[in-house]
Amino acid sequence: MYNVKTSNIFKRWNKRCYIALKKQEQVKYDDYGNEINTYYEPKEYYFNIQPVNGYFDIVEYGEKVDKMYRAIIPYGKYNGVFHEGDIAYLEGKKPENETKKTYGIGGNFVISSVRPQNTVIAIYFERIQK
Helix, strand or coil, X not given: CCCCCCCCHHHHHEEEEEEECECCCCCEECCCCCEECCECCCEEEEEEEEECCCHHHHHHHHHHHXXXXXXXXXXXXXXXXXXXXXXXXXXXXXXXXXXCCCCCCCCXXXXXXXXXXXXXXXXXXXXXXX
């Protein structure tokens, strides 16, 4: 019989990712009125990140569902930390050779939704199309 209490499988669910938080107070605009976002230095996190594939997720996101991930994180520890528009580095990507002025430029996902629930927060990541 398999003993779950002594098993280490639940620790392997967490995957390394980096997230660069968007600077909310420093909004700049280019010559055409487009918002230029700036970011803080990316920090390393370990979250349970899974592809989005549930029925209601498919109904909500349609064709984009294969370009989406969802992370379930503890509410008490991360409430109010992440916001829509923050840049994430998923699928093994790392922030390399980024400076204070270029933080977030190498990210491959953006946080599209942050959904607080009773004891956890569901974060949805959408792939950045370049």
